[in-house]
Amino acid sequence: MYRLKSLKYLVTTGLITALLVTIAYVSQFIRIGNGKGILQLADGLFLALITLIKGPMLLISGVLYVTIIDIITGGFIFIPVSVVIRVLMFLITYFLARFLTRYGAIFCSSLMLLWYVLYSYFLFGTAVAITELINDAIQIAVSTILGITLSVIFVRINQHSINKIWDDEQFWHYKKSSDNVF
Known part of the structure; x- marks a missing residue:
C-alpha cells in the first residue's frame, strides 16, 4: 500500500481507469446475438496490465471502470456481479501468475466472466442465461x-526499451520511508 502515497501512482491509476472506461464505452457498441450481449474489449487490456503493473492500481481501476460502464449502459443490476468478477480476475491473475505462467493466469481469470451466466439465470431465466453463455464464451476467447x-508486447517493450511502460522501482523509496516510521 506504500505505492498509494505517490501522487504519480494515483494519477496513473486515474489515467488507466479513464483508458479502460473509454475502450469499454467504445466497445459497448459491438453487440453479440440479439443485441443484449456486449463484447467488452477492455477486459483483455485489464488482464494484460495486471501482469505488468504491481500493486493495487488495477484492482482500483477494475472496480471503477466496470461500475462506470454499467452506469453508462444502464445495467445497474449488473454492478455487484461486475465488481466481484473484476476483483476475482485481479486476484487470480495477480497471484496465479506466480505459480502458472501469466498466460495460464489470464485464461483462468477470463473464465470468471462465466459468473454472468449464473447471475443472469437467477435474475432472468434460462433463455437469457443461454444468450449470456454464448456472449461470455466469445468474450472469454477475445479477452x-x-x-x-498485449501482455507479451508489454513485457517485450519493458525488457528491450530504455523508456519502460511501467517501472515499479520508482516507488520503492515510499516503502523504505514507511518502514522507518517506528
Whole structure:
C-alpha cells in the first residue's frame, strides 16, 4: 500500500481507469446475438496490465471502470456481479501468475466472466442465461487472446526499451520511508 502515497501512482491509476472506461464505452457498441450481449474489449487490456503493473492500481481501476460502464449502459443490476468478477480476475491473475505462467493466469481469470451466466439465470431465466453463455464464451476467447497478446508486447517493450511502460522501482523509496516510521 506504500505505492498509494505517490501522487504519480494515483494519477496513473486515474489515467488507466479513464483508458479502460473509454475502450469499454467504445466497445459497448459491438453487440453479440440479439443485441443484449456486449463484447467488452477492455477486459483483455485489464488482464494484460495486471501482469505488468504491481500493486493495487488495477484492482482500483477494475472496480471503477466496470461500475462506470454499467452506469453508462444502464445495467445497474449488473454492478455487484461486475465488481466481484473484476476483483476475482485481479486476484487470480495477480497471484496465479506466480505459480502458472501469466498466460495460464489470464485464461483462468477470463473464465470468471462465466459468473454472468449464473447471475443472469437467477435474475432472468434460462433463455437469457443461454444468450449470456454464448456472449461470455466469445468474450472469454477475445479477452484471453487480447490479454496474452498485449501482455507479451508489454513485457517485450519493458525488457528491450530504455523508456519502460511501467517501472515499479520508482516507488520503492515510499516503502523504505514507511518502514522507518517506528
